[in-house]
Amino acid sequence: MASILTVLFNGVAYGFLLFVMSVGLSVTLGMMNFVNLAQASFSMLGGYILVTAMQSHGLPFLVCLPIVFVLVGAVSVIVERLIFRHFYKTDDLTQVLLTIGLVFMSIAMATYFWGGSYQRFDMPSWIIGQKEIFGLTLETYRIFLVGFGAVMAVALIFGLERTQLGAMVRACVDNRRVAGACGLNTELIFAFTFAIGGGLAGLGGALSANLLGLDPNFPLRYLVYILIVVSVGGMGTITGTLIAALTLGIADVLGKYYFPQFGSFIIYLLTVAFMLWRPHGLLGRGA
């Protein structure tokens, strides 16, 4: 019994890991309708900023997280102003090509600045090891991840999705000219949303890099997972992304425990089944 509950908890924790990794893309793709694969590069940048701040400047882990959010958010706005804003009106495939090009460039740049090898993370002692909760031995970092992810999800759903800001962003995406005519500063709203999406991606990278390992190929290794979570959840819904991440996370861990011979099949099969069942994602609004 105890082992089932531990496995279940680990599944939830993995689900939240997938959630923090994908939520950045969920914001830009879902709310702004911009296919930005370079979100995975922003995640990598977040990881590298965390390493540099912690290892070279000795800053505490919890102080680093807001720094990562702000810095990566700032970088993503710069990229948005310089490059992305010229591509809002192009079709999906052009955006894919543009951003995959940026991903390639980011890989080479990370190799140049930080070297090709994996980074070392010396996490603070309060966050490593295990804790006894209700008779279960759980990993402290996973507990932290679940807590952090849950807070983030609530904040995003109520702070971004169901507020006036959310409505303004959707208005700008749906009809930019009318939104502008209604007195909305569309440029500012786009840049702001982009900053949030980028910052979240950076945060996701910082939180996951410790578990997943960080090297210049980080974006290519995890892009597929991010895409799967966001599309299964459905475009334009952070709640959907959360549900998809948890479902896939739990299914993956349970599958590996009960049917280890199936390997990664379970998560891929689920993806195909979900997408055939609901082509616009679990909570997607449809075209």
Added chain:
Amino acid sequence: MSVMEPAPAAVSQSGHDYFATLARWKIWEILFWAALAGCYFVPEMDRMLMSRVIIWGLFAMSLDILLGYRGIPSLGHAVFFGTGAYVAGFCGKYGWSEPISALFFAMAVAAALGWLTGKLVQRVAGVGLLMVTLGLNLILFDFVLRSTDLTGGDDGLQGIVIAPVLNMFRFDIYGRTAFWYALVVSFILFIATRILVNSPFGLALIGARENPRRMITLGAPVEGDVSRAFMIAAAIAGAAGALLTQTTQTVAPPTLSFQRSADVLVILIIGGAGRLYGGFIGAIVFILLQDYLSSISPVYWYFWIGLLLVVIVSFFRKGLLPSLDALLQRFIKRKPDAPS
């Protein structure tokens, strides 16, 4: 999806004349193929590299049938390429070493798989379609990689023997046979595809791309066309895969990786979708530059290839071929092809 060429404008002429105009070969088309063949005679030319370019071109053209003509994006096109490659590999391993018949067999198997895939996804569109094809690609890749006993797994299929083409031309290390074999097979398949897309069937595909609802009211079998388009595209992708196996006598999991599916999409979009030649142009640019960049800067060539993509989408929005075409139209006043 507006990367594609718009459908041919309505013309006030008889259907027969219309299709005859489409079918007419243009001078630059003949020049293009002549130039490709001419590569063989350039001294110091890396013929293995050129046959690789041709094979990638054919592969990208097969995706063009789906994306450019029917408007179906696929993130799993390597499934069919890899199926063709592995079928040709199995043939060579278990004694069916005659290449041309094995190529047909590989095409048939890939076509069957394509038809099934088409049936599976015919009601799905957009993101759903992308993710289903991606998922199928990942499942097949995982399967091949893990089945060491069946496929050799990571090491690839061993012991592939390919007999000389027509019992006369052996596949040598200088890539002489490989070049001609890849070029001739690709050219024949190109002609077949060209006839197909310029036929009423091709026009129906474009119609369904532009306005499926209207096509249905016209009584056109839109859903059935999806599986047919998939079948044809898969057959040609399978042929490209088989060509790769036969010209290199190796086949390994990278032939059906997700990376390959992404690469072929990139190549097609670089070249320009909906034109048949876009895939070939894209392959020439992408593969040759990739080879050149990785030899001058083995460590950082990713940067340059990424920059190339960014530059191409920035300055050639619709891909190289359509953009250059538009440029040409603007500078040279030439007579329109079709009488109006």
Added chain:
Amino acid sequence: MKTALSILTAATLATVSAQGALAQETVKIGVLQSYSGMTSLGGQQTDFAIKTFMQKYGETPGGFKLQLIRRDTTGPNPEVAKRLVGEVVTREKVQLLIGPDFTPNTLAAAPILTEAKVPSFVTGAATTGIVGEKSPYSTRTFFATPQLCKPLAPYAVKQGWTKIFVVVADFAPGHECEKFFVEALKEANGTLVGNLRTPLSNPEYSGYIQRIRDAKPDGVFIFMPLGELSIGIVRAINDSGLKASGLKIMGTGDITDEGYIDAVGEAAVGVITSGIYSTQHDSALNKEFVKSYTAVAGEKNRIGWSAVSAWDAMRLTYDALDAQKGQKFDGEKFAAFLRGHKIESPRGPITIDKSNGDIIQNVYIRRAERVNGVLQNIEIETFKDVSFK
């Protein structure tokens, strides 16, 4: 451009001097390694090792001038590797090859190298039987899977860790290693209490780790390819608390490879591995090697097995070229000279097998520890002259 110019100048000079009495023949060496992507550390180490070696022992062994031609294999990708081998052999006319790396690439290259009679060094592929009959001109300076996967079984049983759980990556090398380890475990009268094959793209281990916990083994034997997997699994076992509760973590040297061990961090301490080379190996030659390599590559780039394999390939090349001094370069003689050749390597003595060019070498059991704050592999037991079979 500069290099092209200098090659041109060198070529002109060579022609000029050929007209004189002393001809200096250029030997072109193709270096085919992965320089990009997930496996780029191998290529980087190879380059550093070659550079260090040439600085130390000069650039004209046996009076031959060496010219290196590098190409990126991009990882295990036989189609690319085969084309690159074909290209450097037919167009660049290389006479020697260091690489290609990885088993699939090596297998794909073999027919071309045999047809063109170009000797090659296998510096990054471990599968058994890939040198020998099919490639009479190949010499392995890396290791063969059984050398690494067998010795830990008798060692573990001797320590009293008899119930072993085996975890391998689910691909051909993993399957091969699993086979050799399980065989050796049976021979040593140990018990296999469970085994798992985990996917090659796998960010999450907790489901698997619960299975290990349920089986209650004394030790776990791990084989994972270098990179996210080799780092991830050791960290995951550590984070789950299994290591703290006394489970012994064992594996091939990949899980504590010097290039990646810093990323494994504290989790690596106490991990037992089998390996062919550690920077801590106690010999005068190794100390010298570590010093000069570090001077070239810097402290940050630690020395892994690719470096030492490339170094030995250079040692063998220099020996064989010295033997051809004053003659025209002959690939067949070159390969034949190496058969049965014995050298002192930074890892210890190695012998190239007389009949098939495979490697015979010492295998060390090591424990990962902190030495002056840096994670190192300390050799604690030596299996002498281990065969490649």
